[in-house]
Amino acid sequence: MSKLLINENPIMIIPSLALKMGLNEAVVLQQIHYWLVSSSHVMEGRKWIYNTYKEWNVQLPFWSESTIKRTIKSLEKQGYLISANFNRSKMDQTKWYSIDYEKLSELDGNAEALIEQPSDQNEPNSTSDCAEQEVMMVQAIPEITTETTTEKDTIPFSEVIEYLNDKTNASYRAGTRRTMELIRARWKEGFRLDDFKKVIDLKAIEWLNDPIWNKYLRPETLFGTKFESYLNQKSPKKQWREEDFDLDD
Structure with a gap:
């Protein structure tokens, strides 16, 4: 049996949650929720x-x-x-995190069923550093219909926007x-992920250094x-500048 198959505790992804807020954001939020369930820190x-990044x-x-930093900031902004x-x-800048379950429930009427708010009852005495514990999710994946599977079939929302942000120094969500x-x-x-990346590359080369x-370089355009x-446009021709030539030859 391959060592890459399930022989360790998996990280679970809720498809409907990923569709609403992005794949990366759904994974991180679910991970934080898992640790909140067993947390004894109540403030x-x-x-x-x-945790640190x-x-x-x-x-x-x-x-x-x-x-990870960009995904956490996205969740904070949302x-x-x-x-x-x-x-x-005060010198310790380690950030503490909690989930606004009330706002999460506004996504739709079923959001609370996807990520249930942790209870203060029957909690363990203490928790060790999150980074030293096993990564494990216990939430069940909701039933997926054929229609939702087709639409959510790995539409790479986060990957597309992450690539756009990296290429244009932007911070779209x-x-x-x-x-x-x-x-x-x-x-x-x-169209697929490579097509999105190609468009971003082509237009970034053409527009990034143009002040007008x-x-x-935004999603709606x-x-x-x-x-x-x-x-399908051809790659823009290189615009030669004086510094590209060795004028001393």
């Missing part, structure tokens, strides 16, 4: 856990620290993740409804109705 009327990277080694500093020393609609529309037309056009035209 300001809610449970908290703490490096410690989160131990639990989620398939991502870089920068990806209001699903609450962060604070309850450390005794994968969970924005309009952005997800645009990516989903192109995906249904048969660089504002159009790149992934709109002209997507196929952008995909």
Whole structure:
């Protein structure tokens, strides 16, 4: 049997949650929820856990620290993740995290069934550092219909936006409804991740250093109705500059 198959505790992904806020965000939020369930740290009327980005990277080694940091900031901006500093020393900048379950329930009427708010009852006496414990999820995956499977069949919302942000130094969010609609529309037309990356590359080369056009390096422009035209355009020619030549020869 392959060692890559299930011989260790898996990280579970709730498909409907990933569709609503992005794959990366759903994985991180679910991971934080798992630790909140067993947390004994209660402040300001809610449970908290703490970890540095490096410690989160131990639990989620398939991502870089920068990806984890960007995903956590995305969750904070969307209001699903609450962060604070309850450390005794002001020099200790380790962040504490909790989930705004009330806001999460606004996604739809079934959100509370997907991630149930942790109870204060029957909790363990203490928890050790999250990075030193096994990574394990216990939530069940909801029943998936054929229709939702087709639509959610690995539509890479987070991967597309992460690539766009990396190439353009932007900070767009994968969970924005309009952005997800645009990516989903192109995906249904048969375009795939490599196509999105190619469009981003082509237009970044063409527009990134142009003070007028660089504002159009955004999801609504790149992934709109002209997507196929952008995909099939020829790579822009290199614009030679004086410094490209050795004038001393």
